[in-house]
Amino acid sequence: MPTAFPHDSVGLVTPQVLHFAEPLALASGRSLADYQLVYETYGQLNAARSNAVLICHALSGHHHAAGYHSADERKPGWWDSYIGPGKPIDTNKFFVVSLNNLGGCNGSTGPSSINPATGKPFGADFPVLTVEDWVHSQARLADALGIEQWAAVIGGSLGGMQAMQWTISYPERVRHCVAIASAPKLSAQNIAFNEVARQAILTDPQFHGGHFQEQGEIPKRGLMLARMVGHITYLSDDAMGEKFGRGLKSDKLNYDFHSVEFQVESYLRYQGEEFSTRFDANTYLLMTKALDYYDPAAAHHGDLAKTLAGVKADFCVISFTTDWRFSPARSREIVDALTAARKNVCYLEIDAPQGHDAFLMPIARYQQGFSSYMQRIKV
Amino acid sequence: MPTAFPHDSVGLVTPQVLHFAEPLALASGRSLADYQLVYETYGQLNAARSNAVLICHALSGHHHAAGYHSADERKPGWWDSYIGPGKPIDTNKFFVVSLNNLGGCNGSTGPSSINPATGKPFGADFPVLTVEDWVHSQARLADALGIEQWAAVIGGSLGGMQAMQWTISYPERVRHCVAIASAPKLSAQNIAFNEVARQAILTDPQFHGGHFQEQGEIPKRGLMLARMVGHITYLSDDAMGEKFGRGLKSDKLNYDFHSVEFQVESYLRYQGEEFSTRFDANTYLLMTKALDYYDPAAAHHGDLAKTLAGVKADFCVISFTTDWRFSPARSREIVDALTAARKNVCYLEIDAPQGHDAFLMPIARYQQGFSSYMQRIKV
Numbered sequence: 001m002p003t004a005f006p007h008d009s010v011g012l013v014t015p016q017v018l019h020f021a022e023p024l025a026l027a028s029g030r031s032l033a034d035y036q037l038v039y040e041t042y043g044q045l046n047a048a049r050s051n052a053v054l055i056c057h058a059l060s061g062h063h064h065a066a067g068y069h070s071a072d073e074r075k076p077g078w079w080d081s082y083i084g085p086g087k088p089i090d091t092n093k094f095f096v097v098s099l100n101n102l103g104g105c106n107g108s109t110g111p112s113s114i115n116p117a118t119g120k121p122f123g124a125d126f127p128v129l130t131v132e133d134w135v136h137s138q139a140r141l142a143d144a145l146g147i148e149q150w151a152a153v154i155g156g157s158l159g160g161m162q163a164m165q166w167t168i169s170y171p172e173r174v175r176h177c178v179a180i181a182s183a184p185k186l187s188a189q190n191i192a193f194n195e196v197a198r199q200a201i202l203t204d205p206q207f208h209g210g211h212f213q214e215q216g217e218i219p220k221r222g223l224m225l226a227r228m229v230g231h232i233t234y235l236s237d238d239a240m241g242e243k244f245g246r247g248l249k250s251d252k253l254n255y256d257f258h259s260v261e262f263q264v265e266s267y268l269r270y271q272g273e274e275f276s277t278r279f280d281a282n283t284y285l286l287m288t289k290a291l292d293y294y295d296p297a298a299a300h301h302g303d304l305a306k307t308l309a310g311v312k313a314d315f316c317v318i319s320f321t322t323d324w325r326f327s328p329a330r331s332r333e334i335v336d337a338l339t340a341a342r343k344n345v346c347y348l349e350i351d352a353p354q355g356h357d358a359f360l361m362p363i364a365r366y367q368q369g370f371s372s373y374m375q376r377i378k379v
Numbered sequence: 380m381p382t383a384f385p386h387d388s389v390g391l392v393t394p395q396v397l398h399f400a401e402p403l404a405l406a407s408g409r410s411l412a413d414y415q416l417v418y419e420t421y422g423q424l425n426a427a428r429s430n431a432v433l434i435c436h437a438l439s440g441h442h443h444a445a446g447y448h449s450a451d452e453r454k455p456g457w458w459d460s461y462i463g464p465g466k467p468i469d470t471n472k473f474f475v476v477s478l479n480n481l482g483g484c485n486g487s488t489g490p491s492s493i494n495p496a497t498g499k500p501f502g503a504d505f506p507v508l509t510v511e512d513w514v515h516s517q518a519r520l521a522d523a524l525g526i527e528q529w530a531a532v533i534g535g536s537l538g539g540m541q542a543m544q545w546t547i548s549y550p551e552r553v554r555h556c557v558a559i560a561s562a563p564k565l566s567a568q569n570i571a572f573n574e575v576a577r578q579a580i581l582t583d584p585q586f587h588g589g590h591f592q593e594q595g596e597i598p599k600r601g602l603m604l605a606r607m608v609g610h611i612t613y614l615s616d617d618a619m620g621e622k623f624g625r626g627l628k629s630d631k632l633n634y635d636f637h638s639v640e641f642q643v644e645s646y647l648r649y650q651g652e653e654f655s656t657r658f659d660a661n662t663y664l665l666m667t668k669a670l671d672y673y674d675p676a677a678a679h680h681g682d683l684a685k686t687l688a689g690v691k692a693d694f695c696v697i698s699f700t701t702d703w704r705f706s707p708a709r710s711r712e713i714v715d716a717l718t719a720a721r722k723n724v725c726y727l728e729i730d731a732p733q734g735h736d737a738f739l740m741p742i743a744r745y746q747q748g749f750s751s752y753m754q755r756i757k758v
Contacts, residue, residue: 028634128634188619188643189611195644196607199651202636203600205584210636221582228575229608232568240567246674253672255407255507257581257589257664261671264567265574272578285636292640293632295625 008084009076010042010067010091015107018144024102024137027130027293033116037141038107039063039099042083043091045147051379052147053089054138055079055098056155056162059230059287060279062106065098066091081362088370093379094151102137103129103286111282112213122282124210129286131158131294135165142173151379152176153313156359157326158287161294164334167313168296174313176377178370181323181359183330184304184337185295190325193233194288197226201281210282219281224272226284231271236322236355240264297337304337314344316373318366320358321351346373387463388455389421389446389470394486397523403481403516406509406672412495416520417486418442418478421462422470424526430758431526432468433517434458434477435534435541438609438666439658441485444477445470460741467749472758473530481516482508482665490661491592501661503589508665510537510673514544521552530758531555532692535738536705537666540673543713546692547675553692555756557749560702560738562709563683563716564674569704572612573667576605580660589661598660603651605663610650615701615734619643676716683716693723695752697745699737700730725752 005011019036026032040063045052055065057078066083068076083089083096100108103126111126118125142150153174155163160182167177186194201207204222208215235243244264253261260266300306315338319331328349338345348369352358358366384390396417403411419442424431434444436457445462447455462468462475479487482505490505497504521529532553534542539561546556565573580586583601587594614622623643632640639645679685694717698710707728717724727748731737737745 028632030634124636128636185625187616188623188625188641189614189616191625191641192607192611192619192643192647195641195647196604196611198636199600199607199648200579200604203604225575225579225582225604228571228578232571232575235568237566237568240571244567246564246567246570253407255409255668257503257507257577257668262567262570262574264571268571268574269578289634289636 005068008086009080010084012071013040013042013064013067013069013077015040015063015069017107018141020137020140020144024133024140026127026133028128030127032102032109032127035102035109035137037099037102037109037137039097039141040065040067040077042066042096042098043094045095045145046379049147050149050151051094052142052145052150053094053096054142054150054153054166055083055089055096056134056138056153056159057098057101058155058157058159059291060275060284061159062104063098063100064106066096078360081360082367082370088367088374089154090374094374097141097145097147099138099141101134103283105280105283110280111210111286112280121213123213124282126282126286128289131161131165131290132169134162134290135169138162138166139170139173149173149175151377152178152374154178154180155182156180157182157356158291161291165296167311167315168307171310171312176316177313178316178318178373179331179334180318181320181326181331181356182334183326184297184333186291191292193229194292197229198285198288200225200229201285207281212281218276220276223276223279223281223284227275228268228272231268233325234355234357236324236353238322239354239357242353304333305340308337308341308343311341311343314346316346316348316370318348318350318359318370320354320356321349322353323356323358325356384447387465388459389463391450392419392421392443392446392448392456394419394442394448396486397520399516399519399523403512403519405506405512407507409506411481411488411506414481414488414516416478416481416488416516418476418520419444419446421445421475421477422473424474424524425758427758428526429528430473430530431521431524432473432475433521433529433532433545434462434468434475435513435517435532435538436477436480437534437536437538438670439654439663440538441483442477442479443485445475457739460739461746461749467746467753468533469753473753476520476524476526478517478520480513482662484659484662489659490589490665491659500592502592503661505661505665507668510540510544510669511548513541513669514548517541517545518549518552528552528554530756531557531753533557533559534561535559536561536735537670540670544675546690546694547686550689550691555695556692557695557697557752558710558713559697560699560705560710560735561713562705563676563712565670570671572608573671576608577664577667579604579608580664586660591660597655599655602655602658602660602663606654607647607651610647612704613734613736615703615732617701618733618736621732683712684719687716687720687722690720690722693725695725695727695749697727697729697738697749699733699735700728701732702735702737704735
């Protein structure tokens with residue numbers, strides 16, 4: 001039976017799993033005895049092993065970035081607009097690796113995995129991870145795949161932080177870094193939003209101190225609220241206005257607290273509820289903590305240029321005008337530090353109404369600029 | 380024993396209560412059989428009864444706007460910087476009335492009052508109110524105080540909406556309207572933040588469908604989360620950055636989910652917890668609904684200028700540059716509509732870093748501009 005995937009799709013993909021038996025020391029002082037990572041690859045690794053690209057995912061992302069897991073999967077991977085034959089991350093040229101981060105809930109070892117020490121799910125006992133920890137775990141994945149050096153490490157949002165950290169932790173192993181809709185650290189407001197999301201989860205009676213799996217429960221309300229707050233920060237005020245305005249669900253107002261009056265309310269509730277059924281609460285906490293903690297310049301008293309002094313990679317930094325989660329000003333901090341450190345950096349500020357979510361969307365000038373940068377990479 | 384209040388304070392004030400025995404018909408189609416309003420007054424009503432000013436409060440406000448309830452009250456009323464002898468709302472000139480809105484939780488009839496029909500607290504059975512309902516209830520307060528026409532109706536945020544609605548509902552009864560940090564209606568993003576706050580309260584198991592008082596419980600977690608979200612929107616990103624930056628609570632990171640790592644987290648948790656002990660959850664829901672529903676232009680197919688065509692009051696509209704809850708652009712919508720309707724309007728955009736909260740704060744240019752407008756009012 002023929003399957004009809006779009007001509008510019010990577011087509012059918014099968015996730016793979018690698019097990020790492022050597023303990024991984026973590027920033028917190030703790031360590032993981034062993035772990036597994038689930039990942040997908042698109043395109044072919046060339047003989048020189050010089051065309052590999054790593055995709056780092058954002059807060060709620062995973063390894064399934066492009067293509068389809070089956071012929072009847074309704075939607076392709078989360079970054080399918082950007083990965084595929086002829087797309088900015090061109091799989092005719094590049095061998096693309098996309099993983100689910102350690103601590104995730106899509107197949108890599110994380111809080112919902114079984115803790116070998118207890119035979120029960122880790123839950124809240126899973127160690128808190130940092131962006132640096134992720135990069136180290138990803139370096140082992142590169143080793144296992146025989147990739148000495150990435151042609152590029154690429155990510156949006158929290159993924160951009162990982163891409164940047166690669167150039168700091170492993171300067172010899174990255175030729176290009178593409179950091180999209182990202183920031184060199186969170187602002188107080190960013191941390192504040194994360195804290196609201198965390199408190200929503202932590203105070204949900206069904207969170208059970210992080211051991212809800214053992215109780216056969218899910219902190220659904222907490223996750224729903226966390227996602228609702230998140231969603232507001234992913235969209236621009238204008239994008240929300242254009243999408244929903246003050247559109248009413250029905251002709252007349254209900255004048256009660258439970259009815260959905262405005263379309264934006266039902267959108268948020270739907271997003272929140274859907275998310276709460278598929279995402280792990282401990283992973284959500286862990287991801288927000290990794291965001292909060294990330295501050296590579298702290299090692300040099302806040303001087304990001306000094307932190308980036310040893311970087312060997314060229315950079316492409318991309319931001320979006322209406323992104324208020326990580327505004328263009330935050331991307332410019334990275335650009336300015338790179339410039340001060342005399343590194344090669346290309347900066348693209350895209351006029352787009354979609355807010356932070358723009359990094360996931362097909363936007364002509366973004367696609368062109370991103371493509372153009374990727375095409376110039378020598379493999 | 381002498382009490383030493385500041386020389387520009389209205390000094391000791393005593394809240395008063397008025398009972399209204401006539402039923403109040405509401406926008407929802409329901410009605411309140413009777414109700415009481417608690418209010419304070421500052422200054423003296425002149426013989427012509429032409430110097431009365433009404434203060435309308437915002438989401439979590441109340442009647443205690445200026446002065447002190449006792450000699451040992453630590454902080455004066457919430458708008459003490461703007462009300463008093465020699466201050467912008469000069470009590471040497473004006474007779475100032477400040478009330479707790481119907482549906483409130485500071486002494487006026489609201490969800491925590493006893494429902495005469497059942498002998499139990501109203502709780503969730505208290506009717507949902509609109510800005511228009513409040514204005515009608517305030518008009519009865521004016522009647523009872525013998526005030527035929529307000530020299531000015533003044534409010535910030537949700538209070539500004541009430542001030543504007545006064546000029547629409549009772550054009551003959553308002554000479555001046557001062558609408559500060561306000562908007563002619565909520566945006567989709569504004570509604571979205573309200574919806575998160577409501578869901579936090581509604582999904583708290585201790586909310587008990589709004590009848591938590593009968594259960595002897597409080598939806599503390601829900602109120603805490605609602606207030607935390609609110610607080611983020613009251614402060615500008617810059618103000619938060621300046622106040623907290625990425626300041627740590629202790630020298631080293633804890634790498635867990637429960638510890639407070641950053642100062643902004645402890646600030647938010649404190650604000651949330653403090654609020655949850657003093658504010659009624661049903662009132663909070665009610666206030667956010669009143670905000671969502673307010674849209675005076677809807678009666679004229681979105682044409683605010685037409686809605687304001689019958690207005691007789693002069694307007695002073697004030698906004699703050701870093702306010703992102705109700706940005707200057709939202710105030711300018713009011714100004715533009717007034718201009719299109721050929722009304723007398725003065726607009727003041729204040730350069731202030733504090734965000735939405737700026738309307739409560741002593742800021743020199745704001746004080747001067749506000750003072751100057753108030754001084755020109757003839758009484």
